[in-house]
Amino acid sequence: MPERLEARAENPADRPVVLLVADAHARQVEEEFRARYDRDYRVELVRSADAALDRLRDLVAAREPVAMIAAERRLPDAAGVELLHQVPAVVSTARRVALVPGDEYAEALDEMRAALLRRDMDTFVGIPRGARDEEFHTALVELLSEWGWSVARPTVTSTEIVAEPGDRDAAAVRDLLERLGVPNRVLAPDDAAAREILGEAGPGAVLPVVRTFAGRVLSGATAPAVAEAMYGGYDSIPPGEIADVAVVGAGPAGLAAAVYAASEGLATVVLERDAIGGQAGSSSMIRNYLGFPRGISGMRLALRSRIQAGRFGARFYTGRPVVRIEPGPADEPEHHHVHVDGAQLCARTVVLATGVSYRRLGVPGVDDLVGAGVHYGAASSMAREMTDRDVVVVGGGNSAGQAAVHLAKFAGSVTILVRREDLAATMSDYLVREIAATPTIAVRPRTAVVDGGGDGRLQWLVTEDLDTGERSKTHADGLFCLLGADPDCGWLPGGVALDDHGFVLTGRDVPQDGWVDGRPPASLETTLRGVFAVGDVRAGSMKRVASASGEGASVLPLVHAHLAWLRAQEFGGGSVSYDTGR
Numbered sequence: 001m002p003e004r005l006e007a008r009a010e011n012p013a014d015r016p017v018v019l020l021v022a023d024a025h026a027r028q029v030e031e032e033f034r035a036r037y038d039r040d041y042r043v044e045l046v047r048s049a050d051a052a053l054d055r056l057r058d059l060v061a062a063r064e065p066v067a068m069i070a071a072e073r074r075l076p077d078a079a080g081v082e083l084l085h086q087v088p089a090v091v092s093t094a095r096r097v098a099l100v101p102g103d104e105y106a107e108a109l110d111e112m113r114a115a116l117l118r119r120d121m122d123t124f125v126g127i128p129r130g131a132r133d134e135e136f137h138t139a140l141v142e143l144l145s146e147w148g149w150s151v152a153r154p155t156v157t158s159t160e161i162v163a164e165p166g167d168r169d170a171a172a173v174r175d176l177l178e179r180l181g182v183p184n185r186v187l188a189p190d191d192a193a194a195r196e197i198l199g200e201a202g203p204g205a206v207l208p209v210v211r212t213f214a215g216r217v218l219s220g221a222t223a224p225a226v227a228e229a230m231y232g233g234y235d236s237i238p239p240g241e242i243a244d245v246a247v248v249g250a251g252p253a254g255l256a257a258a259v260y261a262a263s264e265g266l267a268t269v270v271l272e273r274d275a276i277g278g279q280a281g282s283s284s285m286i287r288n289y290l291g292f293p294r295g296i297s298g299m300r301l302a303l304r305s306r307i308q309a310g311r312f313g314a315r316f317y318t319g320r321p322v323v324r325i326e327p328g329p330a331d332e333p334e335h336h337h338v339h340v341d342g343a344q345l346c347a348r349t350v351v352l353a354t355g356v357s358y359r360r361l362g363v364p365g366v367d368d369l370v371g372a373g374v375h376y377g378a379a380s381s382m383a384r385e386m387t388d389r390d391v392v393v394v395g396g397g398n399s400a401g402q403a404a405v406h407l408a409k410f411a412g413s414v415t416i417l418v419r420r421e422d423l424a425a426t427m428s429d430y431l432v433r434e435i436a437a438t439p440t441i442a443v444r445p446r447t448a449v450v451d452g453g454g455d456g457r458l459q460w461l462v463t464e465d466l467d468t469g470e471r472s473k474t475h476a477d478g479l480f481c482l483l484g485a486d487p488d489c490g491w492l493p494g495g496v497a498l499d500d501h502g503f504v505l506t507g508r509d510v511p512q513d514g515w516v517d518g519r520p521p522a523s524l525e526t527t528l529r530g531v532f533a534v535g536d537v538r539a540g541s542m543k544r545v546a547s548a549s550g551e552g553a554s555v556l557p558l559v560h561a562h563l564a565w566l567r568a569q570e571f572g573g574g575s576v577s578y579d580t581g582r
Contacts, residue, residue: 015042016067016152017059019094021052021083023076025101025127032128033070036137041067041144049078049086056090067147068140070097072127073108081111085120092409092440093151095143098124117430119437123294142294149297150284150380150406154183161186161221162194163208166457168371170208171382172223178381179275179282180230181303182213227275228319234343237317243269245559246338246347248322251278252545253535254353255305256552261351262312264556266563269345270314271338273321277302278355279536280545282378283399284406287430289546299380301545323491325350327528334566336530348566349559352492352504352526352533353552356485356543361394366452366461366479373458374479378403386478388412392461394449395482396423398544401431403480408440411478417447419466452479487537497527503539506532522558524551530562 018041022029030045037043046052052069059066069087071080084096098121100108105126112124125139148154159182163170170186177184187194189207197217201209206220212229228234245261247254250272262268275281283298306316317340326337335346358376360367366374375382378399383406391411393404396418408414416423416435422445423432435441444463450471451462461476487502497505497514505511507523514527524532532555535541535548542548 014064015040016065016147017042017044018067019052019055019059019069020045021047021049021069021071021075021080022099023047023072024074025072025099029070029072029099029127032133032136037140037144047076049075049080049083052083053086053090056087056094060091065152066091066094067144067152068095068097070099070140072099073101073104081115081120084115085118089439093147095147096121097140097143099127100124101127102129117433119434139294146285146297146300149181149299150383151409153384154185157183157185158213159184160193160197160211161208162189162191162197162210163187164189166372167208169220169222171371173208173210173221173226175282175375175379175381176223176227176275179277179299179302181299182230224273224319226319227272228317231316231318234317234320234340237269237343237345241267241345242335243267243345243347244563245269245349245351246271246336246345247351247353248338249278249353249355249535249537250276250302250306250316250318251353251355251535251548252280252301252305253355253548253552254278254351255302255309256549257351257353257534257555258309258314258552259305259312260553260556261559262309262314264560266559268309268312268314269347270309270316271320271322271340272316272318274318275302276306276316276318279358279377279399280548282380283402283545284378284380284383285402286545288428297380298545321491322354325493325528325531327493327495327531334570336528348530349562350531351552351555351559352531352537353535353548354488355536355548356487358395358481359483359486361449361481361483363449363451366449366458369452369454369458372456373454373477374452374481376481378406378482379480380406382478383407383410386411389477390475391415391478391480392417392449392476393480393482394418395484396420396426397482397484398428398431400480400482401427401435403482404441405431405434405438407478407480408438411440414438414441416441416443417449417463418443418445419448421445449479452476485536485543489537493528495528496531499539501539503541504533504537505539509539522561524555524558525562530566532558 033043046055071083073080080098125136128136161170197211198205200217201219208221210218210221210226216229244266245268247257247270250270258268258270280298281302285295287295320340322340324339328335335348336350338345387410389411391407391414393400393416404414404416446466447463450464462473464471489502497510508520526533534551534555536543
């Protein structure tokens, strides 16, 4: 069913501003921007760095949104990079672009790359020297699109949430929708549009009420119920169908497995209890993923991967967890039974890509406020709510670093708490440098949260110095916990071997008493034949988006080998080898 989009009226004066700063090439730059962006943005031109900073201050004072500032490399009173370096102090959410004239491009490369490493700007592009420079506009559109998703309020929505302020279920639904890339808005119950939706829900509707893009209205909505409504319920699984591949989990590993399996003609089903994209889907910006030189948000990576898998024929079911796998009996190994709450499907192979969940703090006063200032995960949808507030991020991995950098675009202050001496041991260097270059982010090593509370929502935290034992109480409006990772493998059948930390063992990591005929399972195969594990849930994996995607793709030869083995068993052709990757 086509999406129902609802547009909100917009005053032309309220269009986000794209500020151009150019002198020698001012006419050329202005014409190029106006030709493409003048309808949806207010394109303005100034000719010096001082004029640009003055104009930015005026726009901020008037509460007018600034989407982008694009500055020519050489300006009369400063270098463009120097100006872009100063912009975050005035408006931290605007995207920053350096414009390099074509005849200066070669000599400017080292300078531009150094500026990118310092995070003085988001990207640099050559000023077009002719018509239809689509590479130039691709770079700009990517930045504007990312700004529109992470900063601006959507002007076109496809899903509405009717809820009272502070409703935790509504906040969870909104976070789910943001991670799925679904434009949404929250309406107060007395809003005119909300009354229409409540009328559709019928008498006795319980808040929050959600109307999805398919027109379905959910009363007493929860995030799992909305997730299931987005892609069709499990009751739509055709009875008696046997899939070639059932992928459990739709993070990067599961999505990659789905893309490759479906593209090779295998009947592929993906089961995800939460938002498609997994933990990576909540990452505000992944800058070191191959093929995306300007970075890509986790949401967009997940959205594109889902669409790609769907175009090859993969089907997605979301909103309920897989609770049990029943392996096919030894004398009938043709498929496994995969159970979710209230539904079942059969699959010849199963790919476990369930990832991990963030570890809980275990501090009662804090955990009681989850959804009311306390969040496990990046919670990108809440970043705008933290404008000018004091925020604490707990964790030292890449997810924590990405969350801190994103939150710093809105919050008055961001404090990262880590148990280690510094961030370098657990965080990528590019993020460590970006954090160091952001003046509103502070890092407190060897520090832990031991208490917290507030009147209905988080207002304060107590932290402890792990070296001295000294405790201090600080004000906090938001706490984002990205603490390590725990696998969720308790539901797996006893025949699946786990390591001491609960991660799934595969290949030669399986103890020898789990080998068959003196040989270990295939490289990504578990101790159950035809059941594979990829990504973060697998013992020994790198816990990185790129490596998870690689494992998701790499499992396909093993899947094919198992399917060939099944066919050989069915037709009595016992000579088919099943030792791929062993």
